[in-house]
Amino acid sequence: MRIGELSARTGVPVATIKYYVREGLVSGGERTGHNQVRYGEEHVRRLRLVRSMVETGALPIAKVREVLAEVEDPRRDLDSALGVASRALSSHRAPAEEPDQADLETARGIVRRRGWHRIPLDHEYLKALADVIGRLRLLGLADLVEQEDRYALAAEQVAEADIRLLMQREDRDEILETMIVGTVLGDALFTTLRRIAQVEISGRDIKGPDANRTEHEDCLSTRDADAGPSAPVGSCVHAQIAMSALVGFRTVQVEWAVLR
Numbered sequence: 002m003r004i005g006e007l008s009a010r011t012g013v014p015v016a017t018i019k020y021y022v023r024e025g026l027v028s029g030g031e032r033t034g035h036n037q038v039r040y041g042e043e044h045v046r047r048l049r050l051v052r053s054m055v056e057t058g059a060l061p062i063a064k065v066r067e068v069l070a071e072v073e074d075p076r077r078d079l080d081s082a083l084g085v086a087s088r089a090l091s092s093h094r095a096p097a098e099e100p101d102q103a104d105l106e107t108a109r110g111i112v113r114r115r116g117w118h119r120i121p122l123d124h125e126y127l128k129a130l131a132d133v134i135g136r137l138r139l140l141g142l143a144d145l146v147e148q149e150d151r152y153a154l155a156a157e158q159v160a161e162a163d164i165r166l167l168m169q170r171e172d173r174d175e176i177l178e179t180m181i182v183g184t185v186l187g188d189a190l191f192t193t194l195r196r197i198a199q200v201e202i203s204g205r206d207i208k209g210p211d212a213n214r215t216e217h218e219d220c221l222s223t224r225d226a227d228a229g230p231s232a233p234v235g236s237c238v239h240a241q242i243a244m245s246a247l248v249g250f251r252t253v254q255v256e257w258a259v260l261r
Contacts (some may be wrong), residue, residue, distance in 0.1 A: 002040050002041070003039065003040070004018060004030070004037075004038065004040065006059055006183070006259075007044055007045065007048070009041045010045050011048040011049055011052065011255075012046055012052070013048050013052055016187070018048065021048070021051055024066065025066060026047075026051045026062070026066060026069060027044060027047050027048055027051060028043075028047070030044065031137065045171060046175060046178075047174055048060055049174070049175075049178050050177055050178045051065060051175045053070075053178045053181045053182050054068065054086075054089075054181055056182075057181060057182050057185045058090050058181050058185055059185075059188065060089060064089060067089075068085060068086055068089045071085040072085055072086060072173075072177060079173065079176065082173070082177065083177065083180055084159075086177055086180060086181055086182065087184065090181060090184050099128070100128050100131035101131070101135050102133055103133040104132070104134045104135040104138065105128065105131040105147070105190075106126075106129065106148065107131065107177070108127045108128075108130040108131040108136050109122050109127060111130070111149050112127065113155050114150060115150075115153050115154075115157060120172070126258050128250040134146055134149075137182070139252060150248065159187075159191060163183055163184075163187060166179065166183065167179055167180055167183075192258075216223065
């Protein structure tokens with residue numbers, strides 16, 4: 002196919018395709034004559050992968066080049082390549098300071114109880130999880146920390162669905178693209194569904210089945226977000242903090258599952 006068709010197939014402008022070729026992110030096509038270059042399906046797959054990293058994953062070009070070099074290393078199997086891409090997308094890093102030992106043991110306890118034995122007990126993700134646990138504890142929200150096993154179970158179920166979806170793909174670039182897009186947009190999907198569920202369950206259990214508007218709806222609406230001190234608090238604040246913890250936890254667990 003000519004470059005115009007390649008652009009139409011992938012949604013990437015011609016000028017951007019040429020830029021990616023110059024940057025070494027996409028291989029050049031086959032020259033068939035003067036100013037004549039043909040591209041194949043492998044270019045379609047690679048452009049979609051690069052686009053997913055740049056547009057969906059918001060990775061800078063230098064980082065995309067680094068990730069591609071790593072995942073194309075013939076010494077890496079698919080699991081390892083997925084781990085490289087996943088870590089490049091991750092915003093979860095170990096805290097600057099070492100977490101409290103008790104919080105770290107709590108995080109390790111979650112891992113042990115779920116049978117997640119493939120992650121070293123000194124891994125940076127465990128330290129990040131311990132940091133979240135410590136913040137909840139310092140805020141006096143130990144009751145949320147006590148829900149850790151329920152959160153872990155939910156995270157594992159979502160991660161299993163993620164990995165099964167990946168395994169339905171056959172092409173390596175397509176698997177990587179699905180993982181990248183699924184990690185970024187999947188987190189957004191999960192967060193939105195959780196908010197919807199909170200509104201539903203809050204209305205059912207707090208205000209009763211006939212309530213048309215719940216405290217969570219007030220909390221989540223754009224108009225009330227700027228309401229200042231008069232905005233509703235209480236269980237709404239608890240929900241927001243719990244949501245932040247679980248979304249981060251879910252991302253970590255997806256990455257753990259990918260690294261199996």
